Amino acid sequence: MTTIAILGAGKIGEALLAGLLKAGRRPADVLFTERYPQRVVELTEQYGVRGVENDEAAALADVLVVAVKPQDIEPLLDALAPVVRPGTLVVSLAAGLPTSLYERRLPAGTAVVRVMPNTPMLVGEAMSAISAGSHATAEHLALVEEMLASVGKVVRVPESQQDAVTALSGSGPAYFFFLVEAMIDAGILLGLPRGVSTDLIIQSAVGAALMLRDSGDHPVLLREAVTSPGGTTIAAIRELENHGVRAALLAAIEAAALRSAQLGRAHEPSA
Numbered sequence: 001m002t003t004i005a006i007l008g009a010g011k012i013g014e015a016l017l018a019g020l021l022k023a024g025r026r027p028a029d030v031l032f033t034e035r036y037p038q039r040v041v042e043l044t045e046q047y048g049v050r051g052v053e054n055d056e057a058a059a060l061a062d063v064l065v066v067a068v069k070p071q072d073i074e075p076l077l078d079a080l081a082p083v084v085r086p087g088t089l090v091v092s093l094a095a096g097l098p099t100s101l102y103e104r105r106l107p108a109g110t111a112v113v114r115v116m117p118n119t120p121m122l123v124g125e126a127m128s129a130i131s132a133g134s135h136a137t138a139e140h141l142a143l144v145e146e147m148l149a150s151v152g153k154v155v156r157v158p159e160s161q162q163d164a165v166t167a168l169s170g171s172g173p174a175y176f177f178f179l180v181e182a183m184i185d186a187g188i189l190l191g192l193p194r195g196v197s198t199d200l201i202i203q204s205a206v207g208a209a210l211m212l213r214d215s216g217d218h219p220v221l222l223r224e225a226v227t228s229p230g231g232t233t234i235a236a237i238r239e240l241e242n243h244g245v246r247a248a249l250l251a252a253i254e255a256a257a258l259r260s261a262q263l264g265r266a267h268e269p270s271a
């Protein structure tokens, strides 16, 4: 069985850890690293997996999944470079960081696959996009695809599209949580108890998400089916358009993609 080490078991690293175990991977086949001993204890107690140092992970694992913040990548790669074994596959989950950065800093020929996942991995509903670095083979891509398919959906994209993917599905869950939060507040404004408002909105979000996924209908058709002539929905839609919500989403997602590209540029040799 392939041994996977997750380097940096924070929010997305833990989501992957939990998702892999939930999908049936044996705790003995999953390792993680973390900076603080207390976090190591917590994760070990919760998941029954072993916390190790980064150099030990490099010695033991077939796949090293890098899940630290882009700002923490340089010291981690410095620590890994002398200990990464030939044949190890490095999988990057970090926003913005190109595979060329890893290839420059790790031993020549290291196979790297860049992945942009999202936190619904925790419930087996991740959306992950994967791209091969220049030394990653079809087998490497297939291995990463298989690993991520156990915790959600996977698509293959050219690496040049990863900043856009990061802005859409990487950050995407946050936009939906933000909308839900605002809609719950609208219920409060209308005088509903917070618990009732929360139940109404979350179940509406779940129902709408399932219709989007399972009906095969375009979102416009689904929205039109809710929008009765002279009714309540069109009164709300007019306000959303008046307040530029569509334009705000375009601008917000464009800003996220630009930030992803900027995070990558910060690690270019001349930067």
Ligand SMILES: NC(=O)C1=CN([C@@H]2O[C@H](COP(=O)(O)OP(=O)(O)OC[C@H]3O[C@@H](n4cnc5c(N)ncnc54)[C@H](OP(=O)(O)O)[C@@H]3O)[C@@H](O)[C@H]2O)C=CC1
Pocket: 007, 008, 009, 010, 011, 012, 013, 033, 034, 035, 036, 054, 067, 068, 069, 070, 072, 075, 076, 093, 094, 095, 096, 116, 117, 118, 119, 170, 171
């Ligand atoms: N959160 C998300 O929804 C998504 C995040 N990502 C990407 O995943 C990466 C991690 O993000 P996220 O999980 O949110 O961040 P977190 O800060 O929650 O997780 C990163 C973890 O790595 C630890 N860490 C840092 N350096 C080391 C090291 N050298 N060795 C071991 N552990 C280390 C951090 O410790 P400490 O707390 O001490 O800093 C932290 O616990 C980022 O690159 C991000 O772009 C990708 C898709 C979605």
Ligand SMILES: O=C(O)[C@@H]1CCC=N1
Pocket: 095, 166, 170, 171
């Ligand atoms: O906000 C971030 O930078 C990370 C990457 C995608 C989602 N969270």
